[in-house]
Amino acid sequence: MKSMRVFNWNSKQFLLILLFLQFIFYLTVAFDISIARQVIGFIYFTFFPGFILIKLLKLDDLGWIETLLFSAGISIAFLMLVGLLINEFLPLFGVSQPLLLIPLIVTFNSLILIGGVIVCLRSKDAKLLNYSLQISPTALLFACLPVLSILGTASAEVYGNNLILLLTIVLVALLFAVGVLSKRFMQPKFYPFAVIMIAVCLLYHSSFTSSNMITFGSDVPGEVFVSKIVQNNARWSSVNPYFGDHFVGRAFAMLSVTILPLTYSNLLNVDVIWVFKALYPLIFALVPLGLYKLWSKFVNERYAFVAAFFFMAYEIFYTEMLGLNKQIIGEFFIVLLLLVILNKKMKPFGKMLCFLIFGFSIVVSHYALAEIFLFLIFFVLVSLTIMKRPSRNITLAMLLCFFALMFSWYLYTSSSAVFDAFLDYGEYVRSHLGDFLNPAAREQTVLRGLGLEAPPTIWNMISRIFAYMTQLLILVGFVGVITKRVGSRFEIEYFLSSLFSVMLLAALILVPGLADTLNMTRFYHILLFFLAPLCVLGAKTIMNVVSRRKTEIMVSLLLLAVLIPYFLFQTEFVFEVTGSDSWSVPLSKYRMPVDRLYGHFGYITAYSISGAHWVSNNVAIDRTPIYADVWGRSTELRGYGVVYIGYMKVLSNTTIIPAKGIVYLNQLNVIEETVIGKLYIWNAREISSLSNLNIVYSNGGSEVYKNMP
Numbered sequence: 175m176k177s178m179r180v181f182n183w184n185s186k187q188f189l190l191i192l193l194f195l196q197f198i199f200y201l202t203v204a205f206d207i208s209i210a211r212q213v214i215g216f217i218y219f220t221f222f223p224g225f226i227l228i229k230l231l232k233l234d235d236l237g238w239i240e241t242l243l244f245s246a247g248i249s250i251a252f253l254m255l256v257g258l259l260i261n262e263f264l265p266l267f268g269v270s271q272p273l274l275l276i277p278l279i280v281t282f283n284s285l286i287l288i289g290g291v292i293v294c295l296r297s298k299d300a301k302l303l304n305y306s307l308q309i310s311p312t313a314l315l316f317a318c319l320p321v322l323s324i325l326g327t328a329s330a331e332v333y334g335n336n337l338i339l340l341l342t343i344v345l346v347a348l349l350f351a352v353g354v355l356s357k358r359f360m361q362p363k364f365y366p367f368a369v370i371m372i373a374v375c376l377l378y379h380s381s382f383t384s385s386n387m388i389t390f391g392s393d394v395p396g397e398v399f400v401s402k403i404v405q406n407n408a409r410w411s412s413v414n415p416y417f418g419d420h421f422v423g424r425a426f427a428m429l430s431v432t433i434l435p436l437t438y439s440n441l442l443n444v445d446v447i448w449v450f451k452a453l454y455p456l457i458f459a460l461v462p463l464g465l466y467k468l469w470s471k472f473v474n475e476r477y478a479f480v481a482a483f484f485f486m487a488y489e490i491f492y493t494e495m496l497g498l499n500k501q502i503i504g505e506f507f508i509v510l511l512l513l514v515i516l517n518k519k520m521k522p523f524g525k526m527l528c529f530l531i532f533g534f535s536i537v538v539s540h541y542a543l544a545e546i547f548l549f550l551i552f553f554v555l556v557s558l559t560i561m562k563r564p565s566r567n568i569t570l571a572m573l574l575c576f577f578a579l580m581f582s583w584y585l586y587t588s589s590s591a592v593f594d595a596f597l598d599y600g601e602y603v604r605s606h607l608g609d610f611l612n613p614a615a616r617e618q619t620v621l622r623g624l625g626l627e628a629p630p631t632i633w634n635m636i637s638r639i640f641a642y643m644t645q646l647l648i649l650v651g652f653v654g655v656i657t658k659r660v661g662s663r664f665e666i667e668y669f670l671s672s673l674f675s676v677m678l679l680a681a682l683i684l685v686p687g688l689a690d691t692l693n694m695t696r697f698y699h700i701l702l703f704f705l706a707p708l709c710v711l712g713a714k715t716i717m718n719v720v721s722r723r724k725t726e727i728m729v730s731l732l733l734l735a736v737l738i739p740y741f742l743f744q745t746e747f748v749f750e751v752t753g754s755d756s757w758s759v760p761l762s763k764y765r766m767p768v769d770r771l772y773g774h775f776g777y778i779t780a781y782s783i784s785g786a787h788w789v790s791n792n793v794a795i796d797r798t799p800i801y802a803d804v805w806g807r808s809t810e811l812r813g814y815g816v817v818y819i820g821y822m823k824v825l826s827n828t829t830i831i832p833a834k835g836i837v838y839l840n841q842l843n844v845i846e847e848t849v850i851g852k853l854y855i856w857n858a859r860e861i862s863s864l865s866n867l868n869i870v871y872s873n874g875g876s877e878v879y880k881n882m883p
C-alpha cells in the first residue's frame with residue numbers, strides 16, 4: 175500500500191492553485207479544448223466555491239468526507255443562487271441575456287477569486303487542506319468498476335454484447351462480499367471510496383446505455399423541455415411560461431433543472447441532455463456517500479457500508495432516479511441537511527448558515543422532498559417538545575425559516591404552480607378516502623409489495639422473496655431498536671426520523687391515493703435514508719436472539735445471504751442469464767418488447783431525434799395542429815423538439831387530421847409499425863387517416879405527414 179500526500183495546501187498555495195485553475199479554465203474556454211474544459215470546469219465549479227466558504231466559516235472540525243460533501247453542496251447552491259442573482263440584476267444594467275457564457279464566467283470567477291483572497295488574508299500561512307491519498311490493489315479494483323461499466327454499455331450499444339456488463343455486476347457483488355468479510359482485503363477507511371465507485375458504476379451502466387436521452391418512465395423530457403426554454407432565452411423567468419399547466423410550472427420553478435443545468439452547459443460547453451446524463455449522476459453518487467457518513471455515526475463502519483450497498487442495490491437508484499433530475503439534486507441536499515442537523519461539533523452560526531443554504535437549495539430543487547422534509551422536522555420537533563427533551567440540533571427557528579423559504583418561493587414563483595399542485599394532491603387523497611377498505615384503490619406497487627399480486631414466473635417469485643426478506647429485516651430492526659434487543663447509537667432526532675419514516679410507509683400502504691402523489695417506488699427509495707440501517711440492525715437482532723457467539727461475522731453472513739441475491743435480482747442479472755422476462759434496458763434491450771423499450775422506458779433513436787428537430791425547425795408549432803402517439807408526443811418532440819405538450823394531440827386510429835395539421839411518426843411507429851395511444855396499441859397500418867396525407871419529411875426511421883389545404 176502506498177500513501178501520497180497530494181493535498182497539503184497552506185493559504186498562499188491554495189490561492190496560487192485557484193489562480194492557476196482559473197487561468198487554465200479560461201484557456202480551455204478560449205480554445206474550446208474538449209475534455210479538459212469539461213473535467214477541469216466540473217471539478218473547479220463543483221467543489222472550489224464551497225470549499226472557500228467552508229474556510230471562511232472556519233468549519234475546521236469537518237472530516238474529509240464532510241468537507242467533500244459540503245464543498246459540493248455549497249458550490250451547487252452557489253451556482254444556483256448566484257445564477258439567480260445574475261438573472262435578476264444584470265437586466266437592470268441592459269444585459270438582456272444574463273445567462274450566457276460571458277456574464278456567468280466573469281461573475282462566478284470574480285466572486286470565487288475574491289473569496290480566495292479573503293481566505294488567504296485571514297488564514298495567513300495556516301494549513302487549509304492536509305489529506306493523503308492511499309493507493310492499494312483493493313482501491314484499484316473498485317476504481318475499475320466505473321470503467322468496466324462504461325465499456326460494457328458501449329459494447330452493448332454498438333455490438334449488442336452485454337457480457338462485460340454481466341461480468342461487472344458479478345464483480346460488484348463479489349467485491350462487496352469480500353470487502354464485508356475480510357478486513358485484510360478492504361480496511362474500513364476504504365469503504366467511502368468503494369461506495370462512490372459502486373454508485374458511479376451502477377448509475378453509468380444505466381445512464382450510458384444510450385447516447386441519447388432515455389426517460390426510464392420518468393420526468394426527464396419535461397425537465398429537458400424547461401431547461402431548453404431557459405437556454406433559448408438565456409434568461410429564467412419567475413412566471414410560468416404556460417399559465418395553468420401545473421407540470422410545466424412546477425418544473426419551471428425549480429432552479430435544479432433550469433438555471434443549474436444551463437450554467438453547467440454554458441460553462442462546460444456540454445448539451446443540457448448530457449449534463450443530466452453524465453454530470454448529475456456524479457452528483458447523485460455523493461448521496462450514498464453522505465448516507466454512509468451519516469449512518470457510520472450510529473452503526474459501525476462495516477454495517478454502514480452494508481446499508482449503503484442495500485440503498486444502492488434497490489433498482490430505483492440506477493433506473494427511475496436517472497429520469498428525475500430535480501429529485502437527484504434535492505436528495506443530495508436532504509443528505510446535507512441531515513449531516514448539518516446531526517453534527518454536534520458545528521458552531522451555532524455555521525450550523526444555521528449551512529442549514530439556510532441547504533434548506534433554500536432543496537426548496538428550489540424539488541418541491542416534494544421539501545414538503546417531506548418540512549413534515550419530518552415538524553414531527554421531530556413536536557415529538558421532542560412532548561417528550562420534554564429540548565434539542566440543539568433541530569430548533570423552532572430552523573423550522574420557521576425553512577417554512578418561510580419554502581412557501582415564499584412556491585407562492586411567488588411560476589404563478590404559484592407548486593402551491594396549487596400541493597392543494598390538488600391533498601384534494602386527490604381526500605377524494606380517495608372513501609375507498610379505504612378497497613385493496614384495488616392502492617397503487618399496483620403497493621399490492622405487489624404486500625404480496626397481493628401473483629408473480630408471473632418462478633424467478634419473479636424468488637426475487638420478491640428476497641425483497642420481502644429485506645423488508646422483514648427492516649421491521650425486525652425497528653422492533654429491536656425499540657425493545658433495545660440490539661445496541662445502536664441512534665441520536666433521538668434520527669430515531670424520531672426513522673419512526674416518522676415507518677409511519678409514513680404505513681400511511682402509504684393504508685391510505686388510498688397517497689402513494690400516487692409521488693409513486694410508491696420513489697417514496698420507498700426516499701424512506702431508505704432512514705430505513706436502510708434498520709435492515710442491518712434487523713440481522714443483528716436475529717443473530718443476538720439465535721446465537722451470542724461470533725455475532726458480527728454471523729450478521730455479515732446473514733446480510734450477504736440476503737443482499738447479494740437481492741442485488742442480482744434488482745439489476746435483472748438473474749432474469750437476463752435465465753432468459754426470463756427482463757426489465758433491464760442495459761442488459762436486455764436487444765430482446766425487450768418494443769412497446770416497453772420505446773414506450774415505457776422512452777428509448778429514443780437518432781431517427782426520431784432528427785424528425786423532432788425537423789418539426790421544431792420547420793413547423794409553426796404554436797399555430798399548427800400536431801399529432802403523435804403518446805410517447806413521441808411526450809419524449810422526443812418535447813425533449814428534443816422543445817414542443818409544448820399542450821400543442822400536441824394523441825394520434826389514434828380514429829383521428830381526423832384537420833387542414834394544415836401534421837402527423838409525427840417516430841421509429842417505433844415507422845419501423846416497428848406500432849402506435850401507442852392512451853389506452854390501446856395499434857398497428858400503424860390501422861391509422862387510416864395517413865393515406866390521405868402527404869409525406870413532407872422522411873429519414874427512413876421517422877416521418878412527418880401533412881394535410882395540405
